[in-house]
Each structure stands twice: as C-alpha cells, then as structure tokens.
Amino acid sequence: MAKGKITIDREKCKGCELCVSVCPKQCIAISTGLNDKGYYPAEFSQGEEGDCCTACTLCALTCPDIAIEVYRG
Amino acid sequence: MKKVFEAPKSLKDNLFHYCPGCGHSIIHRLVAEVIDELGIQERTIGVPPAGCAVLAYNYFDVDTGEAPHGRALAVATGIKRVLADHVVFTYQGDGDIAAIGTAESIHAANRGEKVTAIFVNNGTYGMTGGQMAPTTLPGMGSTTTPGGRDVVRDGAPLDLTQMLAEAKGSVFLERVSVATPKGIRKAKKAIKKAFQVQLDGLGFALVEVLSPCPTNWKMDPVAAYEWTDKEMTKIFPVKVIKDITGYDKD
Amino acid sequence: MGEAAVRAGCRYYFGYPITPQNEVPEYMSGRLLQVGGTFVQAESELASVNMVIGAAMAGARVMTSSSSPGVSLMQEGISYLAGLELPAVIANVVRGGPGLGNIAPAQSDYFQATRGGGHGDYRTIVLAPASCQELCDLTFKAFDLADKYRNPVMIMGDGMMGQMMEPVEFPELIDPADLPAKDWTITGAKDRPSRVILSLLLNPKVLEDHNFKLVRKYDAVTREETDWEEYMLEDARQVVVAYGTAARIAKGAIKRVREMGLKVGLLRPKTLWPFPDKPLKELTRVVRQLLVFEMSAGQMVEDVRLAVEGQAQVHLYGRPGGVIPTPDEVAHQISHYYYQAGLMDKDQPSGRLGGAA
Numbered sequence: 290m291a292k293g294k295i296t297i298d299r300e301k302c303k304g305c306e307l308c309v310s311v312c313p314k315q316c317i318a319i320s321t322g323l324n325d326k327g328y329y330p331a332e333f334s335q336g337e338e339g340d341c342c343t344a345c346t347l348c349a350l351t352c353p354d355i356a357i358e359v360y361r362g
Numbered sequence: 363m364k365k366v367f368e369a370p371k372s373l374k375d376n377l378f379h380y381c382p383g384c385g386h387s388i389i390h391r392l393v394a395e396v397i398d399e400l401g402i403q404e405r406t407i408g409v410p411p412a413g414c415a416v417l418a419y420n421y422f423d424v425d426t427g428e429a430p431h432g433r434a435l436a437v438a439t440g441i442k443r444v445l446a447d448h449v450v451f452t453y454q455g456d457g458d459i460a461a462i463g464t465a466e467s468i469h470a471a472n473r474g475e476k477v478t479a480i481f482v483n484n485g486t487y488g489m490t491g492g493q494m495a496p497t498t499l500p501g502m503g504s505t506t507t508p509g510g511r512d513v514v515r516d517g518a519p520l521d522l523t524q525m526l527a528e529a530k531g532s533v534f535l536e537r538v539s540v541a542t543p544k545g546i547r548k549a550k551k552a553i554k555k556a557f558q559v560q561l562d563g564l565g566f567a568l569v570e571v572l573s574p575c576p577t578n579w580k581m582d583p584v585a586a587y588e589w590t591d592k593e594m595t596k597i598f599p600v601k602v603i604k605d606i607t608g609y610d611k612d
Numbered sequence: 613m614g615e616a617a618v619r620a621g622c623r624y625y626f627g628y629p630i631t632p633q634n635e636v637p638e639y640m641s642g643r644l645l646q647v648g649g650t651f652v653q654a655e656s657e658l659a660s661v662n663m664v665i666g667a668a669m670a671g672a673r674v675m676t677s678s679s680s681p682g683v684s685l686m687q688e689g690i691s692y693l694a695g696l697e698l699p700a701v702i703a704n705v706v707r708g709g710p711g712l713g714n715i716a717p718a719q720s721d722y723f724q725a726t727r728g729g730g731h732g733d734y735r736t737i738v739l740a741p742a743s744c745q746e747l748c749d750l751t752f753k754a755f756d757l758a759d760k761y762r763n764p765v766m767i768m769g770d771g772m773m774g775q776m777m778e779p780v781e782f783p784e785l786i787d788p789a790d791l792p793a794k795d796w797t798i799t800g801a802k803d804r805p806s807r808v809i810l811s812l813l814l815n816p817k818v819l820e821d822h823n824f825k826l827v828r829k830y831d832a833v834t835r836e837e838t839d840w841e842e843y844m845l846e847d848a849r850q851v852v853v854a855y856g857t858a859a860r861i862a863k864g865a866i867k868r869v870r871e872m873g874l875k876v877g878l879l880r881p882k883t884l885w886p887f888p889d890k891p892l893k894e895l896t897r898v899v900r901q902l903l904v905f906e907m908s909a910g911q912m913v914e915d916v917r918l919a920v921e922g923q924a925q926v927h928l929y930g931r932p933g934g935v936i937p938t939p940d941e942v943a944h945q946i947s948h949y950y951y952q953a954g955l956m957d958k959d960q961p962s963g964r965l966g967g968a969a
Contacts, residue, residue: 300377301377303382303383304382305383305576305584306383306582307383307584310584310587311542311543344366346366347543349367350543350547351540351543351546351587352388353378353382353383353386354377354378355369355387357367358365358367359365359366359367360364360366361364362363404802405802406800407670407798407799412812416812419808422806424801424806425798425801425806425808426798426808426810427665427666427669427798427809428696428808428809428810428812429662429665429666430662430665430688430692433658433662433665433689436659436666437662437663437666437669438666439663440624440626440664440666440667440668441666441667443652443666443667444624444666444667444670444671444672444674445799445800448799448800466655466659466662468655469655
C-alpha cells in the first residue's frame, strides 16, 4: 500500500522538470503529451509495485507553479 | 489519504506568468504561506517592484500598492508610517533594491523602518531581457556584458545585504536560496522570522533569496537550480548576515 | 504654509532640505509632533515624493515641499501620483534656474509645473499664491482639491514668499478623523476583497481608457476650479498679466501709471493650471494690448498667446535669474507699450516715463 500520492495539474505545469530531479524515488516523469500551453507536463506514477510515493513533499516544495498536491496516509 | 500540501490561502488562484523554473513563484508561495501562518492576511500590504514580479498583485491576495522602480522601500515607509499597526512588505528584484533603489534601501534600513523586505537575487534584469544586474557574477553572461561580466570593465557584484548590516536600524538580515528543497524550507523560516521582526516592531528586516532565472541564464531549469546552489553561493554565501533580534536566546 | 496644511488635516510630511524653503520642513518637524503626526526627513526629494505616494495610498492627507532642483527630482513621482490617482500636495518654492541657479525668487518652473515635468499625459493642479494669507488659503484648499479629484496639487510659491512675513488668519484645525472616508485606499483587505493601486496597464486599450478618464477629470477641474483675480480692469486699455510675487510688483506699477492717467489693469491667474484662458479671451473684446510680466525668461506668456488667439498684442517683460524688478521698472515697461500703441487720450500730455526700455 502506498504511503502517499501526489496529483499534478497538467495545465499548471510548465515542464520545468524540477520535481523529476528532486523526487528521491523517481516517481515522476515527463509525459509525451502536450498541455494547452504547449509544455510537456510532469506525470506521476506509483511504479510497478504501486507504492513509489512516500509523501515526502519535496516535489511540491520545489514546484514553482504549485501544480502538485501531496496526500499522505 | 490526507492532503498535506496545497496552495496557501493568501495566494490568488491565478496561473503564474513566470518562466518555467523561475524562482519568483516559489518565493511568492513562501511569503503567502508565512502570511497564512501568522494570520495577518487582512492587515498586510505588499509593495511590488518594477521587474518580473511587477505582476505580484495578481498573486498576493493582500492589498498591494505599486511603487516606481527602485522606490518600494520609500513607498513602504510612507504606508507604514500611516498604518503603523499593519504589516508592510516590499518584494523587490536585485536591480530594484540594489541598483536604482540603493539609497532608498540603505536609508530605510538605517531609519529602522519597521517593514520587511524580500530581495530576490537572480543575478539579472529578468523582465527587460537579461542585462547585467548589480549581483551578476564575474564572468556571468548578460546582454550588456559581452564575453561575461568583467570586473575591471563592469565592476564586481554588490552585496547590498552585507552593506545593510552597517545600518543601525537593520535588525535581521539573512540570505537564503530556493535552489533546493532544503534551501526552500530554510528560506521560509527566514521569511517568517523577518515578518515576526516586524510584528514585534524591532526594526528593519530583510531576506535575500537566491533565485534561479533559467531563461536569462540560458540554462534549463534543473541546471539553473544546480548553478544557483553551487556557483552563486560562492559569491553570495547563504547565511545569517545580521541577527540582533534576540529570538534565539530563549 | 505648514500651519495651513496641519489645519487642513495633513498629518504626514516627507521632505528634504533645500533653500529657500527650509522653513517648511523645519516647522513641520516640530508642529506635526504636537498633533500626533509624522515628519520624516528623507534621503532625497526623490525618496520624499515616493513616501508621499505610500502615505497617500494608505489614505492620509500628505505633503512635501521643495524648491526647483528638488522638485525636478520629484517629477517621476508626480507622474505616478497622477497615474495612480492619488491625492497629495507638493509645494515648490521656486528659485533661479536652470541647474543649480541660485536661491533668489523666480517663476521659471512654470512650464515644469503646468505642462508636467514627468512622463505621460497628466496634469497637476497648480495654485499660485501672491501673499502669505493666500499661501495659507490655497494650501488649505489644495488638500480639498487633491482629495476631490484624487490628483497631485502643487503650490507654486517663490523665494520671496518663502521668506516673507505677513499677518495671516488661519482656518479651524481639522481632525483627520472627521475627513470623509476613502473607499479606494489600501489599508488591509479586512471584510473585503484585496485591492491594488497601480498605474501599470499593459493593454494599450485599457491604458487609453484610463487616460481618457483622466482627461475627463482634468476637464472637470478646468470647468470648476479655474481661479483668477481681476484688478482695475473696468476701464483698462492695457492689461498686465502676472501671478504671484510678479503680480504684487505689477500692482505697484499700475498704481504709479494710474496716477499719470494711464488706464491699465491686471489679470492675475491664481490657478496656473487650469489656466484662466476664457477671461483673457473675454478681455480681448475690449483690450488689444497685453503685457505679460514674469520673473522668468517668459513661459506663461505662451499660455496668454494661446488664450487670446491672436486677438491682442501680447508683449513680454521677463526677468529671469532671480532678479526682482522694482515697480518703477515695470511701470516703465507699461507706459512704453501704452504710448507705443497710442492708447493715451488725445488731450493727455505725452510725457512718457523716460526712454524706452
């Protein structure tokens, strides 16, 4: 069971990849589809075992556009 | 699952106009989080600069008054002198506070104006397209320093925050960075302390925040954050520059 | 001027030393303490006007004063006050210019004041007192005008007035708390949405609309606030146009020439902007000879020419540099143009006041 999860607002994200670089578990990758503004937004995945995210909030802390919300528990 | 991270109340729900990876919007969020946590949204007045953050009033959900470029701390002085029981902060870029606004900054600090200054140091004039700023590092490129900043030709970077330590009215000056999550947490603590200094009426408080500017540094965001953390801190070390608040004694 | 400001409910003054107006900050530094106000001596006139901007944003009646070079440093701020639609009173005790000039009385900042030394389409209401009593009355009125129109108002005095002593009757002291509330200030978003006071309007159409809104305001000011004094115009064949200290000297000159039978009067603008062009145009139905007397190389003369639209001859007697002509010198000019235009009665001796200037 995953300890946490995040949601990424596809339209707010500008594809800066900072969240990808800070996530200690590499649960975030850049999607191949464009958002309305023409950015490749970040995408979250819980990985094969489905429990990648530990809700450490590093991604949300460093996201310049508050595109990420974090859930724990 | 419980939500443990979301946008602060004191930020309007507008899309940021800032470039991908810009540090400004992180700093906006930190300031707004501090305003929420101190419960002062209804009596806080912001003074945005002329610069990339001139549109800060689209984001801070507090009363704001626009100052001419460089004059935010003089405008803030006027506001605070009238509304002594309100919380007044300026949000300024490096050109705004450390080039054109140097005199206003030094004298606001020297008078001990009970305001809080947020000084965003991104080593460039962002809005106008990347010209040399007072904090542009030696060798650093800009649209007005061919071949990179040449200290003999263009002068060396200016450490305004250090200079303000000499002003007797300054009580708390700290330089932080948003280049890493750890740095962001420290930055928020410093900003909160700077606002607390104002709430306690101790005197002038300023937090200088090293902030990446991928677009004008011509780097991708991740590299820009790396560079801020590794290179900028060599010239502008992240540290407490002055703290006579007496907070940490107890 | 300072006392009048305090009587008008002004409790905030930001300024910087410059002769010949140091008496204003000096007075305010003490007086404001007596009424619970705040005086800040800023690091420059530039900082002063920006502190005025802040105080005005917070809803206070606020003032600054300076003299010519200092007022030049305030021009950007005055443009912002107009663009931000903020009320403020700025006094300019004019001295000889340009450059460092000197500290003697002059009127050479007329263009800067009435045309605006800052950027953009804006106007500053400019009041020109000619006595200490008027200095008091117009300063007092300036705060009402500033609030009424949410615009900067300038008191245009000069070095003479700055150092002059005359008896003055002061109006009652106003308590700022009794002033009408302002619903546009930034005093913290309590029980209302947050507010911003700004002049940055990136969309040209929006800025154009804002400019036309300001134009409508200035038209209203022109309609309602234009003010001037008429002195001995009833039978005048020649009219002197002068304001402030120059107008006082002109009155002395007119008394002299009247004693010699010359029918001369004075039209004295009390508002330099809005300029009293209509009464001047009105005059040209009867009077074809105007003599503009200014303590400058001639600036208001252009507004006079614009006003009369070619319907009268407009001569200029301009004395820049802080020189204060005597009434006799002015009388000499008056009679010169009076006789040159053949205005004397047929049976009047043609004894002129000495040779031409």
